[in-house]
Amino acid sequence: MPDSPLSASPYEVLGVRADANLDELRQGYRRALRRAHPDTGGSTAQFDAVQRAWVQVGTPEARAEFDRRGRSASPEPAHETWAPAPPRPRRDSRPLARSYGHPGGLTRQRYLDGIREWVGYGDEIPDPYDPALVRRAPREIRHLLADALAEEATARSLSTLGIAFTVWHDLATDAAGPGLPPKLDHLVLGPTGLFAIQSEDWGGPVRFRRGELIGEALAGERPIRALAARAKSIGRAARVKPTALVVVVPDEFADEPLQVGGSTRGAVIALVRASRLASAVFEGIPGSAQLGGSEVMEVRTRLQQTVRFA
Known part of the structure; x- marks a missing residue:
């Protein structure tokens, strides 16, 4: 990989x-x-x-x-994965989760804008995803591409949840942290709850301390605080309350498959490995409230009437 x-x-x-x-x-x-x-x-x-x-x-x-191979750290060129992937034909007939929005779209656009500005507007860029170009770019630009890939991977994982779940991607919010766009990566609704999810790749491990994520790679970011503000913005507009706030990271950057770090405003906060995300949502986060059938329908209607996309 x-x-x-x-x-x-x-x-x-x-x-x-x-x-x-x-x-x-x-x-x-x-x-x-x-x-x-x-x-x-x-x-x-x-x-x-x-x-x-x-x-x-x-x-x-x-x-x-x-x-x-362009100083890629893998034995195979990473270009095919870094560039937008073409649609893949389905191999089964199971119904997928209902999905809305463009996962990773805004983050990829921010990457393309950043790489263009860094190279210089007068210079041609034959391939903005060329591994050699990506490797030379400043960390903040590479971080945008890493996050876009993480968001797209999360969307593929969430699509497997089934028709009982509804997923919105790249939701516009009124809240953002320093240098961060006003958007929530994913919102998932189903019988196991309403999950506000951020897909992240900081390039290093993170862990909980006193209800917030810490790690050298964070460079001062407070991800849980930012996620809570974004979820509150969405919830206030729709008059709903998320039952869980989830940050999902590549498997190697979390010590455990699923870590619960407490709660805020009635929503459980959790750090989840990417490979564990779909099952965590399907089964429910420990301590997170579940929703009845009529409640799911009411919350979905409110969200559909108020959700805006970034």
Whole structure:
């Protein structure tokens, strides 16, 4: 599977420059192994990442192949996944969740605007998703692409919930955090509750502390606070209350498949791995209120009358 646009390159993992010679690579590899080993304060995940980095650039042949592929951190070019995916034919006849809106649309547009501004308006960009171009871009631009991919992956996962669920994507709100757009990524309604969901990829692990997510990659963001404000904006307009606030991240960035971090204004807050999201919504978040059939219909009607898309 191609990596995230925020993933560290093998050179970054080894702690060397991209133009390091072979001796410098070997020294960096040894130092990185010592730092990453579980017996010296590292972790199995870090140790494995160092080993993968060495496989990718540790020999002249592997390094040449890595550089030829545009400095993608995966052995296969990531372009096909980073670019908008064409519709896939369905392989079964099961009814999907009703879905509205364009998941990842606004975030992709912000990425395209950002990459165009960074390159320069007078220069041609044959392919805005070229791995070599993406890897050179500033982190804040790569973060936009990573988030767009996360939103699209969440939408694919939520579509499998079945006809009892309704999903809205890219909802416009009156609330936004610093540097963040006024939109809620996803809103899901079904018998297990009303879920306000943000799809995120910060390129690093996050965890709960005192009802908020923390982690080095957050750079001061307060995701739960921002999500709560967005959900409140949607709920106030429709006169409904979300039963759960959920942040979904790539599997490797959450210690557990599902973590409950408390509640706010009657809504349970949770951090969920991407692979666990659909089952978490289908089964319900622990401690989150469920909805009766007539209540689901009433809430759906109110939302359909008030939802605006970003």
